[in-house]
Structure formats: C-alpha cells, structure tokens
Amino acid sequence: MIKYYQRTVKDNKLKKLAEFQIGSLVYVSDPSEEEVQMISKKFALEEGLILDALDPYESPRMEIKKNVAYIFSRIPESKESLKQTSTFPVMFAVGKDFLMIVSRKNPDFLISIVDKRKKYFTTQRTKLFLRLFSEIAGMYSDLLNKINKRINYFSLNVGNFKDQDIINFINYEVILNDFINALLPLRHVLTNILSGKTLELYQDDKELVEDLQLNNEQLIERSKSNLTNIVNIRQAHEVISTNRLNRVMKVLTVSTVILALPTMITSFYGMNVRLPFDKNPDAYWGIIASILVLIGVLLVFLRKKKII
Known part of the structure; x- marks a missing residue:
C-alpha cells in the first residue's frame, strides 16, 4: 500500500494526494513485490534496502546511496498489555524532494501524528524526519514508565511472588533487552546525522538532533537500570525462597x-x-x-x- 501526503507552510491540514508531488510524504506499508519495484524505479531507491526495511529482524542503521539517506529504526508497540510489547522495523528514506516511510506493519500513528501537529510540514523533510524520530523516542519513554511502575510494585512485594509474576519478570527482561538492542545502534545514527555530512541541517535541526541524542542515552540508561532492578529483585526472591525452604x-x-x-x-x-x-x-x-x-x-x- 502506497499513499502520498503533503502539508506546506501555507496549509493547516495534512492533504492526501492521488499522485506524488515534490515535498510529499510517501507512506509505504506492507508493499507487494510490484510496489517495491515501482517505488524503487520512481524514486531511484535501492531495492535491496527497501526489502531490508521489510525484514522483521532488521537492526537500526544508516546508509547513504545516490544522495538518499536511508535511516533504519525500530518502533515499539504494545497491544493489550505489556506482555505483548515488541518492536518492529521502519525505514525513513530522506531524498531531495521527498520523505518516505517504509514498514511491513502499518505505523498509521505516524501519519496521525503529522496530521495532529500543525507545525509538521512535509516540505521540511529533514525536520519532519527528526520530529518523527522524537515521537518514536516518546513511545519508548512511555512504555519504560509503565515497566518501571510494575518493577517498583514487585520490589515492594518481593516476598509474595506468584508463578505468574516470575513469568512477567522474564517477559519484561526480554522487552528491555529488545529496547536496548534497538536503541544502542541509534547512537551512531544520530552521531552521523549531527555531523552534517549525511543530511543538511539548520541550527534548529542540530539542536533537535542533540536533544534526540540526550534522550536516546537516557532511554538506554533507563532500560539498563530496569534490567538491573529486575535481576536484583529476582535474586532477592531466590534468597527469600531458599531461606523459607x-x-x-x-x-x-x-x-x-x-x-x-x-x-x-x-x-x-x-x-x-x-x-x-x-x-x-x-x-x-x-x-x-x-x-x-x-x-x-x-x-x-x-x-x-x-x-x-
């Protein structure tokens, strides 16, 4: 599925276009082989990198091919509860006259974010990409807050664990490791972006990238801290259980x-x-x-x- 959206500095609403126009946001969700070949030829993109974006195990990274920046990231998603939390890959392709989002899943919320934020203009490709990156970081932060609250609850009831609580702890550990694996490579991505060699940055853009770097480091440290707390609580539970036995x-x-x-x-x-x-x-x-x-x-x- 391929959709085109646009909002200029003169527009109040995000417009859905029938065809591509310069300064558009190209939204590609779970594309077929024909659609992959079509956007590859139409926008002069590397077909192999587009296919990489559809790989569920793709790691965050950044590549430059033919004056197009391909930035891979992972978006966290939580369905009904924290038990079903995971991440999925997404690719941002920043070209000369377009910004493209490619993912196997349907990150429609990114389009909703652009629609709600009146100052998110598709014609400002780099700034829009950085702001969407910031929104993704906010999603990580919200999920980490929820996990942290659960861990704090368990820490106050470490002597009253049930079997399901142990299962939840293992699940949180898997989630946090997934977060760390997704956030650590972004260090290099943001460093490359801040260098200005890959994307043209204005002063406001540089400040936004610096904020993203700081936020990313905080997310990594929070994830590691929660992992350490889980290990400590589990060890305390093991000691208490051993003493009781x-x-x-x-x-x-x-x-x-x-x-x-x-x-x-x-x-x-x-x-x-x-x-x-x-x-x-x-x-x-x-x-x-x-x-x-x-x-x-x-x-x-x-x-x-x-x-x-």
Whole structure:
C-alpha cells in the first residue's frame, strides 16, 4: 500500500494526494513485490534496502546511496498489555524532494501524528524526519514508565511472588533487552546525522538532533537500570525462597529426630523378649516420662547449638 501526503507552510491540514508531488510524504506499508519495484524505479531507491526495511529482524542503521539517506529504526508497540510489547522495523528514506516511510506493519500513528501537529510540514523533510524520530523516542519513554511502575510494585512485594509474576519478570527482561538492542545502534545514527555530512541541517535541526541524542542515552540508561532492578529483585526472591525452604527442611528434620526417640524406645517394648520393668504395671508411665525427659534434653541441646 502506497499513499502520498503533503502539508506546506501555507496549509493547516495534512492533504492526501492521488499522485506524488515534490515535498510529499510517501507512506509505504506492507508493499507487494510490484510496489517495491515501482517505488524503487520512481524514486531511484535501492531495492535491496527497501526489502531490508521489510525484514522483521532488521537492526537500526544508516546508509547513504545516490544522495538518499536511508535511516533504519525500530518502533515499539504494545497491544493489550505489556506482555505483548515488541518492536518492529521502519525505514525513513530522506531524498531531495521527498520523505518516505517504509514498514511491513502499518505505523498509521505516524501519519496521525503529522496530521495532529500543525507545525509538521512535509516540505521540511529533514525536520519532519527528526520530529518523527522524537515521537518514536516518546513511545519508548512511555512504555519504560509503565515497566518501571510494575518493577517498583514487585520490589515492594518481593516476598509474595506468584508463578505468574516470575513469568512477567522474564517477559519484561526480554522487552528491555529488545529496547536496548534497538536503541544502542541509534547512537551512531544520530552521531552521523549531527555531523552534517549525511543530511543538511539548520541550527534548529542540530539542536533537535542533540536533544534526540540526550534522550536516546537516557532511554538506554533507563532500560539498563530496569534490567538491573529486575535481576536484583529476582535474586532477592531466590534468597527469600531458599531461606523459607531451609526453615521448612529444618523443622522437618528436627521433627524427625524428636519422633525417632519415642519410636526407638517403644519399639523395644514391642518385642517378644524379656525387658526391664516389663512386669511392672506402672512401666507405661515410666516410659512416657523417659521419652519426655529425652525429648527435653534434645530440645535444650538443639537450642544451645542454635539449630532451633
């Protein structure tokens, strides 16, 4: 699917065009082979790079081919809950008279953002690209805020974890690693852009790129910090679980030792042989008293050894 949009400094609304015009935003979503070949020839683009943008595992990077800058990034998406959070690739192609967005999925929200922001003009290709990059960074920030709140909740209830909580923790770890893998390569992309060798930048554009660099570093540090918190909380949970298991095993062991004494003594009097006091009518109470004394002595011994 290929769509064309345009808004000049004189327009209040984003216009949808039937055909391409200079200064347009070209929106390519899940294109067919014929559409890939068509835009490749029409805009003099590298067909291989367009196909790379459709690869779900494509990493962020930047390439310059025939005066066209190809910037690959990954957009975070969260469907019904944080459990279904992931990232997907998108490519921005900044040409002489166009800005193109290519993705296998449908990032229609990018068009909605351009439509809502009155100062987002398609004729200002580089500035529009940088602003869309900033919007994507904002999406990362929002999702990191949600994950951080969940991690803070778990940190306050580290001793009351359920099996599902452990599964959620593993899921958050996967999400954060995905975020870091998507954000780290953007360091080099933004550095190349700021150099001015790949895209023509005005002073306002340079300030926007610098803000993007700072924001990107903060997102990386926040992701790493959340990962560290997850590891610490998981380790704390493991220690607490181990201590609880040790206490249970200690109670069971002590109980076994205590019960072994009366079992051993009474088993002697269950044999068909002559034993001391076997004819004494008060032998039962003597045996009970002996058992209680031995148990008392054992408990005192275990207490002194700080076993119980």
